[in-house]
Amino acid sequence: MMIAIDNLTQKFSAPDGTTVHALDRVSLHIQQGEFISLIGPSGCGKSTLLRIIADLITPTEGQVLVNGKPAHQARQDREYGFVFQSATLYDWRTVLKNVELPLEIMGYGKAEREARARDMLRLVELGDFANKYPWQLSGGMQQRVSIARALAFQPKILLMDEPFGALDEMTRERMNNELLRIWQQLGVTCIFVTHSIPEAVYLSTRVVVMSARPGRISATIDIPLAQPRGPETRDHDDFFHLQSQVRAALREGAGEKVDERTARRVGVDG
Amino acid sequence: MTQARSSEKLQTAFIVVLLLLAVVGLWEGAKAFSRAVNYALDLPWGGTLDLRNFNNQQLPHLGDIARSFVEPAQRNGPPLGLILLNASLFTLSSAVIGFVLGGVLGFLLAIIFAHSRLLQRGLLPYVVASQTIPILAIAPMVVVWMRQINLTGLAVPIIAAYLTFFPVTVYALRGLTSVSPLQLELMRSYAATRWQILFKLRIPNALPQIFTALKISATASVVGTIIGELPSGIQSGLGGAILNFNQYYVQGPPRLWATIVAASLVGMLFFGVVALAERLIVRWNRPE
Numbered sequence A: 001m002m003i004a005i006d007n008l009t010q011k012f013s014a015p016d017g018t019t020v021h022a023l024d025r026v027s028l029h030i031q032q033g034e035f036i037s038l039i040g041p042s043g044c045g046k047s048t049l050l051r052i053i054a055d056l057i058t059p060t061e062g063q064v065l066v067n068g069k070p071a072h073q074a075r076q077d078r079e080y081g082f083v084f085q086s087a088t089l090y091d092w093r094t095v096l097k098n099v100e101l102p103l104e105i106m107g108y109g110k111a112e113r114e115a116r117a118r119d120m121l122r123l124v125e126l127g128d129f130a131n132k133y134p135w136q137l138s139g140g141m142q143q144r145v146s147i148a149r150a151l152a153f154q155p156k157i158l159l160m161d162e163p164f165g166a167l168d169e170m171t172r173e174r175m176n177n178e179l180l181r182i183w184q185q186l187g188v189t190c191i192f193v194t195h196s197i198p199e200a201v202y203l204s205t206r207v208v209v210m211s212a213r214p215g216r217i218s219a220t221i222d223i224p225l226a227q228p229r230g231p232e233t234r235d236h237d238d239f240f241h242l243q244s245q246v247r248a249a250l251r252e253g254a255g256e257k258v259d260e261r262t263a264r265r266v267g268v269d270g
Numbered sequence B: 001m002t003q004a005r006s007s008e009k010l011q012t013a014f015i016v017v018l019l020l021l022a023v024v025g026l027w028e029g030a031k032a033f034s035r036a037v038n039y040a041l042d043l044p045w046g047g048t049l050d051l052r053n054f055n056n057q058q059l060p061h062l063g064d065i066a067r068s069f070v071e072p073a074q075r076n077g078p079p080l081g082l083i084l085l086n087a088s089l090f091t092l093s094s095a096v097i098g099f100v101l102g103g104v105l106g107f108l109l110a111i112i113f114a115h116s117r118l119l120q121r122g123l124l125p126y127v128v129a130s131q132t133i134p135i136l137a138i139a140p141m142v143v144v145w146m147r148q149i150n151l152t153g154l155a156v157p158i159i160a161a162y163l164t165f166f167p168v169t170v171y172a173l174r175g176l177t178s179v180s181p182l183q184l185e186l187m188r189s190y191a192a193t194r195w196q197i198l199f200k201l202r203i204p205n206a207l208p209q210i211f212t213a214l215k216i217s218a219t220a221s222v223v224g225t226i227i228g229e230l231p232s233g234i235q236s237g238l239g240g241a242i243l244n245f246n247q248y249y250v251q252g253p254p255r256l257w258a259t260i261v262a263a264s265l266v267g268m269l270f271f272g273v274v275a276l277a278e279r280l281i282v283r284w285n286r287p288e
Ligand SMILES: Nc1ncnc2c1ncn2[C@@H]1O[C@H](COP(=O)(O)OP(=O)(O)OP(=O)(O)O)[C@@H](O)[C@H]1O
Pocket: A012, A013, A014, A020, A021, A022, A041, A042, A043, A044, A045, A046, A047, A048, A049
């Protein structure tokens, strides 16, 4: 077993004194080499879950174990590559130097740094842009640089927070295929946040559906579509069938919440 | 694009020349007008306005000031321009030492404050307070202290540093702490150390602001040096020249004015060098 998430609860206290229940007893076990998509309404805690897994925030309760060791240790061991919702490139570094950044921090030699960074840029089809500065790239290109940067040090776990949210449909599909190729080639474990049902189904081995207030996992749907996937996958009957399944689970998750709210209102009135 | 940029340069040059002409026009115009009315203007609502400040003694012709550079300051002495050049170089070297001292001190303070909220809250008020003390009041004391420990040569640079470090602390602190949370999280995801975050994220992020401060400090250090030279009895710099030509003002008013021009040229030169360094170092930004 690879990542064991057990009973995670995360509460944030807002400045006005109220408490936000971002995650409520979330448990999820992920096998090595899986591709997990997190999908759910805005504010249901997807980014928070990703941050806790990466040990960027410490949960109020519960724990994350990566191959038996705490998330903190896994972060110290550089097992996480994180792709944020926005590209977060450093303005003062060229594209190549941005991809080299994690390698610099981890103490790789100059020659190896550059060779690896160039490889990764080729992987995301930006080999010709190595010496450009971030502002000279489109939003989609910047996001691809940030993916190259996350892959440069070959982390075992790739955490991606809506990496393709800002891309047009065509680029997005191409990036999906590239991501699948990279995933299979490198054998990384991926946890991927998205708002797109087709994207989640196309990429994943498992789709985790979340509901909001408090953030919970409302369903987990296996995606047994054949590997490797490609354009023909998108025409497969199962592809549509599974999308409907995810959509239904999302609706059910939202429905529960409505029920709860009605119940509460009734309670107050009575 | 190059064409647009060169036409922009032309526009800048045009404006600079225009402003220069305006200053010359105002200066000489005010003088000519004052002389025409015999340095007293009857006000329509009664009383007279004293315009004697515009006479040749108080406000020499620009031409006379320019000419004074090539004329000897004393009989059979070297031309004033040469004297001022030497004085400027002397003052500039003190200013540069003060600038470096102050810059380093200011930067170190900013780094300390960026890493410790406690020290920032405890020390920053004193740093601010230090800037409210008139430099003229402490300059003589610094000179005396430095003489006591046999480092007289450092007195003036230290006074200059006193004016230099503050903008650097304020701007660098702002730059070091204004990194986005996401960029910090990125660093944390690599398990980067404090030092790596400082050198690879905070300092580069602060560079544009640091250069803003350094440009302010460059001119401030020249002012600080001249102020420091006044009470310390140093004759070789612009401060000494100002004292000297002030004392003998009546014998040659343009000399003091020429010294003022020299002082401002030194400040502008220093500013220009820092601005050039900024251009060479902060080169990642989108051209406007
Ligand atoms: N640092 C924080 N401090 C306080 N509240 C927070 C913090 N981070 C997240 N929250 C709250 O926790 C909840 C979950 O936020 P999160 O960003 O995880 O949602 P999300 O599922 O990623 O949403 P989206 O799809 O819009 O990105 C939200 O209500 C949010 O306001």
